[in-house]
Amino acid sequence: MSSTEIKQKIGTLVGGSLSAGLEIRLDPEYSVENLYVGDGITIDGREKRYFGIISDMLLQSSDSSLRSFPPSSSDFFVTSILSGTSAFTILKISLQLAVSLDSNFDEFDQLGLDNSSFGPATTVPPHFSPVYRATSKDYTEIFGSEDEHHGWIGTPKGRDEEVKINLDLEQLIKRSNGVFGKTGTGKTFLTRVLLSEIIKKNLGVNLIFDMHRDYSDSVNDESGKKIHSLKQLFPSKVEVMSLGKSFNKGQVRPDAEIMVSYSDLEVQDIEILSETLNLTSAGLLAAHALDRSYGEKWLGIFLNMEPSEDKENINSLSAAAERTGQLYTVLHTLWRRLEILKKFEFLQQNPAEESIKRIFTSLERGKHVILDFGSHQSNETAYILVTSLITRRIYERWAEQDNQLIIAIEEAHKFLNSEVASQTIFGTIAREMRKWKVTLLVVDQRPSGIDAEVLSQLGTKFIHQLEDNRDIDSILAGSSRDLRSVVSTLAPKQQALVIGHALPMPVVIDVRSNDTLTNFINPEKTATEIINIERDNDDLFGEKNE
Amino acid sequence: MKNQNPIAEIIESSTKSLIVQCYELYQAPKLGTLIKTLDDPSIIGIVFNVFTEPLDPSRRPIARGPFKNEPEKLYEDNPHLSLLFRTQAEIFILGHVDQLKTYIYELPLLPAKIHTGISLLDEEEILAFTNTRAFLELLIEGLDIITEEIFSISIRRISGYHNDAEKFLHDTGKDVAGNFHHDQQKLISLLRKLGRGPINE
Numbered sequence A: 001m002s003s004t005e006i007k008q009k010i011g012t013l014v015g016g017s018l019s020a021g022l023e024i025r026l027d028p029e030y031s032v033e034n035l036y037v038g039d040g041i042t043i044d045g046r047e048k049r050y051f052g053i054i055s056d057m058l059l060q061s062s063d064s065s066l067r068s069f070p071p072s073s074s075d076f077f078v079t080s081i082l083s084g085t086s087a088f089t090i091l092k093i094s095l096q097l098a099v100s101l102d103s104n105f106d107e108f109d110q111l112g113l114d115n116s117s118f119g120p121a122t123t124v125p126p127h128f129s130p131v132y133r134a135t136s137k138d139y140t141e142i143f144g145s146e147d148e149h150h151g152w153i154g155t156p157k158g159r160d161e162e163v164k165i166n167l168d169l170e171q172l173i174k175r176s177n178g179v180f181g182k183t184g185t186g187k188t189f190l191t192r193v194l195l196s197e198i199i200k201k202n203l204g205v206n207l208i209f210d211m212h213r214d215y216s217d218s219v220n221d222e223s224g225k226k227i228h229s230l231k232q233l234f235p236s237k238v239e240v241m242s243l244g245k246s247f248n249k250g251q252v253r254p255d256a257e258i259m260v261s262y263s264d265l266e267v268q269d270i271e272i273l274s275e276t277l278n279l280t281s282a283g284l285l286a287a288h289a290l291d292r293s294y295g296e297k298w299l300g301i302f303l304n305m306e307p308s309e310d311k312e313n314i315n316s317l318s319a320a321a322e323r324t325g326q327l328y329t330v331l332h333t334l335w336r337r338l339e340i341l342k343k344f345e346f347l348q349q350n351p352a353e354e355s356i357k358r359i360f361t362s363l364e365r366g367k368h369v370i371l372d373f374g375s376h377q378s379n380e381t382a383y384i385l386v387t388s389l390i391t392r393r394i395y396e397r398w399a400e401q402d403n404q405l406i407i408a409i410e411e412a413h414k415f416l417n418s419e420v421a422s423q424t425i426f427g428t429i430a431r432e433m434r435k436w437k438v439t440l441l442v443v444d445q446r447p448s449g450i451d452a453e454v455l456s457q458l459g460t461k462f463i464h465q466l467e468d469n470r471d472i473d474s475i476l477a478g479s480s481r482d483l484r485s486v487v488s489t490l491a492p493k494q495q496a497l498v499i500g501h502a503l504p505m506p507v508v509i510d511v512r513s514n515d516t517l518t519n520f521i522n523p524e525k526t527a528t529e530i531i532n533i534e535r536d537n538d539d540l541f542g543e544k545n546e
Numbered sequence B: 001m002k003n004q005n006p007i008a009e010i011i012e013s014s015t016k017s018l019i020v021q022c023y024e025l026y027q028a029p030k031l032g033t034l035i036k037t038l039d040d041p042s043i044i045g046i047v048f049n050v051f052t053e054p055l056d057p058s059r060r061p062i063a064r065g066p067f068k069n070e071p072e073k074l075y076e077d078n079p080h081l082s083l084l085f086r087t088q089a090e091i092f093i094l095g096h097v098d099q100l101k102t103y104i105y106e107l108p109l110l111p112a113k114i115h116t117g118i119s120l121l122d123e124e125e126i127l128a129f130t131n132t133r134a135f136l137e138l139l140i141e142g143l144d145i146i147t148e149e150i151f152s153i154s155i156r157r158i159s160g161y162h163n164d165a166e167k168f169l170h171d172t173g174k175d176v177a178g179n180f181h182h183d184q185q186k187l188i189s190l191l192r193k194l195g196r197g198p199i200n201e
Helices: A076-082 A136-143 A187-200 A267-271 A281-303 A317-324 A328-343 A355-364 A380-400 A425-436 A452-457 A469-475 A483-488 A514-518 A523-541 B072-077 B123-129 B135-141 B143-159 B165-178 B184-194
Strands: A009-017 A021-026 A040-044 A048-061 A087-100 A130-133 A150-156 A165-168 A177-180 A205-210 A238-243 A256-258 A368-372 A405-410 A438-444 A460-463 A495-500 A507-511 B008-013 B017-022 B034-037 B043-054 B085-097 B117-120
Touching: A009 A087, A021 A048, A040 A087, A040 A136, A048 A483, A076 B165, A076 B184, A136 A165, A150 A187, A177 A187, A187 A205, A187 A405, A187 A438, A187 A460, A187 A507, A187 A514, A205 A355, A205 A380, A238 A355, A256 A355, A267 A281, A267 A380, A281 A317, A281 A328, A317 A328, A328 A380, A355 A368, A355 A380, A380 A405, A380 A425, A380 A438, A425 A438, A425 A452, A452 A469, A469 A483, A483 A495, B017 B043, B034 B085, B034 B123, B043 B143, B085 B135, B135 B143, B135 B165, B143 B165, B143 B184, B165 B184
Parallel strands: A177 A438, A177 A460, A205 A368, A205 A405, A238 A256, A238 A368, A405 A438
Antiparallel strands: A009 A021, A009 A130, A021 A087, A040 A048, A040 A130, A048 A087, A150 A165, A150 A507, A460 A495, A495 A507, B008 B017, B008 B117, B017 B085, B034 B043, B034 B117, B043 B085
16 A cells, blocks of 8 residues: 555445444445455544444345355356345444544545544444545554654554554553563564664663563574564663573673672562462461561571571571471471572672662663573573562662653563562552553563453553453453454464554554564674673673673 | 437337337347437337237237248248238337437336337447446336346347446446345346346347
């Protein structure tokens, strides 16, 4: 579709309602196979122009006898004539927006609508209003052009890349958002697009907990094509930090190594691990008792205790049980289950550098930080523990900052399930919205595992293909029921339904291609920049040991 | 109006239909042929029935055969026979020409006069008259009179004059379907007949 595309009438409004959707009879000459669920349409009423999306398609006939005695499919002449006339297609339309038409317009195509005048559709166009497929001009009117706070995320499903869907990133980052979809649908790629646009437009700073090294290092897509890392895309704006000394030769050299002190860990960080480590409620109560009794260094002290019942030994679990008033068996079970933490080399009693401060300083300077979990990437416990801990500490300090902080987390249901969401820092951030200028970008394949209240607080949702009905129900709770059929017809890859406050109406997008993300990179310049940045970092923070 | 060669003459006239007697025995316009009356305003119609009968209805012919081929020799040997019969055609009216010489796809307000001559529309006239789908309106209305078979023969014959006959048939089929909601099975039967393709002469 080019900028010179002709506005094409596809049908006529014949019925329906605002709540249940409008019904459009498709014109006989227009092939239903050129349309799809989720496609944008416009309806020209007498006083307003309406915008909506196709939510369903129904094949109907003017006479029930056609169902009982259909013509032979081999009789092409008869079937081709009946198709579109006696047997016709009804499009169900979910009406979204309306804009008043200027009274002195000559032609609808000459309107030059002001998108600030768009509002939710609160009425319906009259019977027999003409219906058109949305043109690139319509999409531009609705979603705006790319500018300092509108970022290009994709193309309306089935249209070519000249038609751009631009997201209001300034609005987006003011609230927590979510990217959902089953494995392999392109969640990570879309997240990379969103983060790239936020970085490019300097609208906030990102703290990305990169569990699977998706953002810190380049990866190959399924066709073997290289997808650049955020660091390669924005070498001067992005810092990669590794958890512990966990990066390998050949990988992008991290700007810093993150070590965590036992004293940074609080009981709520342990609580979030209760499911992963199979901690009992008695064990968690004991952890609170230990915290009260031993202070902030309780965990380091506790894990160094001897699992002995010798009460004379003050370093024994038995002595701790007596001191805290807990049962020995409870403390012993807790000790055994937390013992796994001792294997994490990034957890230290007295790390040389206060790593969390290092992260904070970078964020404060406007740098985007990717925390690469490196060799811990398959360790769920490490991911949950560190993500929770660092987020809480950064959040506590961020109150005075002017810059918006976006924290990107994967496997979000681990932090935001209904059992722990009320207790974790993530639940707090998701519910408090923009109060502290900290928002979440949650990435998850199982939205039904996320607390319903948290889901309802998400500002904008990017929904890739989902198969489980529970996931679809939970993600669309509160949205129009019509969108359900839209989600169920999404392609398996690189296609998403986007709904929420960062765009005027729901839209199905083909996510912009990788090529469009990298075409502004000058490889030679990038390599030089990386060297320069590393030199700067060495000057600032001292040389790294490899 | 170009073709002015009369081939028949009106012997019965109403605002809906005409009966014409052909000047030559058995030389009637074929079914589905478009004709015009040679008066002013001219009436346009389509042949939907052709029949030959004795001039004196009380004297029914008797068999003279058997004949293995056409009975031409019988007519040669008995030249008076041709004078005892007449060939007639029934015409269904599809419109008329107004004073501005434009086609009006409505019934004439008054019938044509008895003894007015009729002639065939030539190719240019056929294309001009059927250039708009409006010519179908009265034809569809008269389906019960002219029958589906004659309807389809008419359309197939007209399509043969158009550059893209198949497209003409298809588009006409769409128009018919759009006006034919009450009996889909009849519509399918009609469309099957249309689907036989154009009649070229």
